[in-house]
Amino acid sequence: MSRKTHCPKRWPIAPVGRPHGTPLTLAQREVVRRCRALPQLTDPLEIELVVSHAVSDVPVDEEFWAGVIEHAVSLPTRRNEALLRALAALLTGRPREWAARAAPPLPPELVVGEAWICDRSIDAGYLALICSYSYGVREHAMVFLVDELAGGMVRKAFVTRDVAVALVRLSEQGPLERVAPAAAHWLLSKSYDRLDRQADLAVDVEVWRTRLLAGRRIALAFG
Numbered sequence: 036m037s038r039k040t041h042c043p044k045r046w047p048i049a050p051v052g053r054p055h056g057t058p059l060t061l062a063q064r065e066v067v068r069r070c071r072a073l074p075q076l077t078d079p080l081e082i083e084l085v086v087s088h089a090v091s092d093v094p095v096d097e098e099f100w101a102g103v104i105e106h107a108v109s110l111p112t113r114r115n116e117a118l119l120r121a122l123a124a125l126l127t128g129r130p131r132e133w134a135a136r137a138a139p140p141l142p143p144e145l146v147v148g149e150a151w152i153c154d155r156s157i158d159a160g161y162l163a164l165i166c167s168y169s170y171g172v173r174e175h176a177m178v179f180l181v182d183e184l185a186g187g188m189v190r191k192a193f194v195t196r197d198v199a200v201a202l203v204r205l206s207e208q209g210p211l212e213r214v215a216p217a218a219a220h221w222l223l224s225k226s227y228d229r230l231d232r233q234a235d236l237a238v239d240v241e242v243w244r245t246r247l248l249a250g251r252r253i254a255l256a257f258g
Contacts, residue, residue, distance in 0.1 A: 057106045057109045063102050066089045066090055066093060069088070069089035070085060070118050072085060073114060073118055079143065080170060080196075082121050083124070084244075085121075086118075087245055087246060097129060100126060103118075104130065107137070108137045120140050122134035124140035124251075125251055126247070127254040143170045148216070150165065150167070150214050150216045151212065151214065153205050153206070153209045153211055154209065161181060161183055161184075163208060163209075164222065165178045165198075165205055166179075166220070175194060175195065175198065176201050177192060178192065179191070179192045179249075181226050186229055187222075188236070188238075189227055189249075190239060190242070192239070193241045194248065219256075220253045220257065223249065223253055227249060227250070
């Protein structure tokens with residue numbers, strides 16, 4: 036007699052359903068992917084830089100941010116909560132309000148400090164601005180080079196944590212004059228407006244990478 040071996044019936048493995056959130060465009064999906072490290076970050080300036088770098092080569096507007104925020108709200112994860120808090124702190128206007136309703140930004144708050152200008156417009160054709168800011172006791176600065184020959188458009192911008200060194204380096208290019216923060220940021224606002232109208236002009240890549248940071252600080256300086 037032959038013995039038949041009983042073979043257990045194999046059932047197909049059914050995937051467990053998980054929410055995928057509202058759909059994203061390819062550009063939105065790439066920006067969210069670039070922000071994947073946010074939950075591990077605690078330095079507010081570093082968080083700003085990650086988000087600002089993520090959109091440096093992407094045209095963004097209210098519709099773009101509305102889609103990202105709606106997706107993050109519809110799919111609760113640690114990364115999406117961190118992204119919402121970052122956007123609530125970094126964005127301006129209605130997108131900031133939308134993100135803040137879902138996840139208010141965590142302290143410390145950003146404070147505008149002092150500002151200085153180095154005017155080389157007569158002989159070299161540019162203005163250099165340095166504006167200081169702080170998160171609690173941690174200070175940093177943004178340095179801007181405004182091309183007066185191109186109608187006052189920002190050509191270079193970068194962030195530094197060593198404000199004292201930045202002031203020394205800038206003073207080597209010409210006399211530094213302290214200016215009111217509101218006046219400095221008014222000048223920056225006009226400079227970035229010109230850049231936004233002529234986005235095809237060649238500027239340093241760091242101008243785009245720090246664009247969100249500059250926009251937030253301009254809005255904050257104007258209250």
